[in-house]
Amino acid sequence: MIEKPRMDIRLRIDFGPTASLGPGKVALLEHIERVGSLSQAARELGLSYRRAWQLLDDLNHSFREPVASASVGGVGGGGVQLTAFAKELIAAYRRVEPAALSETRTHFGSLA
Amino acid sequence: MIEKPRMDIRLRIDFGPTASLGPGKVALLEHIERVGSLSQAARELGLSYRRAWQLLDDLNHSFREPVASASVGGVGGGGVQLTAFAKELIAAYRRVEPAALSETRTHFGSLA
Numbered sequence: 001m002i003e004k005p006r007m008d009i010r011l012r013i014d015f016g017p018t019a020s021l022g023p024g025k026v027a028l029l030e031h032i033e034r035v036g037s038l039s040q041a042a043r044e045l046g047l048s049y050r051r052a053w054q055l056l057d058d059l060n061h062s063f064r065e066p067v068a069s070a071s072v073g074g075v076g077g078g079g080v081q082l083t084a085f086a087k088e089l090i091a092a093y094r095r096v097e098p099a100a101l102s103e104t105r106t107h108f109g110s111l112a
Numbered sequence: 113m114i115e116k117p118r119m120d121i122r123l124r125i126d127f128g129p130t131a132s133l134g135p136g137k138v139a140l141l142e143h144i145e146r147v148g149s150l151s152q153a154a155r156e157l158g159l160s161y162r163r164a165w166q167l168l169d170d171l172n173h174s175f176r177e178p179v180a181s182a183s184v185g186g187v188g189g190g191g192v193q194l195t196a197f198a199k200e201l202i203a204a205y206r207r208v209e210p211a212a213l214s215e216t217r218t219h220f221g222s223l224a
Contacts, residue, residue, distance in 0.1 A: 022122075099215040111200055
C-alpha cells in the first residue's frame, strides 16, 4: 500500500452465445483500420494470417452488420476496409475500457 | 435492434505482471467460502484438484496478504478457510462487475 497500484483490466463483452468482443479483436480491427491489410495487421500483432482471418470472419458474423469489406484482390491479396459499424464498435470499446478501469480502481484501490 | 441486448462481460483485473483476478478465481474463492473444502469446490466447478490448487496457490502469492489458510489436515485433506482479505477481494470484484456491465450497456446499447 505504499506504491500506487498499477492496475489494468481485460474486458471481454459477450453479446450472445456466439458473439464477443475483447482486447484481441479490437486490436485487430484497429490495426486493419490503420494499415488497410489483413496480412499486415496480422504480422504486426504476431498472429498467423489464418488466425487473423478467423477472428475477422467471426466478427463479420457476430453482429447485424459486417465489420469489414474486402476490396479488389479479396481479403487475402487486396485491401480490407472497416465499415462505419466497426469503427463504432472500436470507439464504444475504447470508451468502456477506461470507465471500467476507473470502477476497478475505485473498488480495489485499497486492496491491491 | 428489436430485442433487448443480452450483454454480459468477463472482467479480468491485472494487478501487476504476475497477479490477476478474473471470474474463474473469484468463483473458486466463493465456492471455497461456501463449502470450506478445496476438493469439493474444485468438483463443483468442474476443475481438477490440481488446477484448483494452482489457482489458489497463485492467489495466495499475488497480493500482500494470503487469501486462504488451511486448517487441520492440510490443504488437501482438511478444510480451507478464506481470509478476511479474500472476502474483500470477492466483494470488490462483485461490485465492479455490475458497474462495468452498466458502462458496457451504456456505450454498446445501440450497437449490439
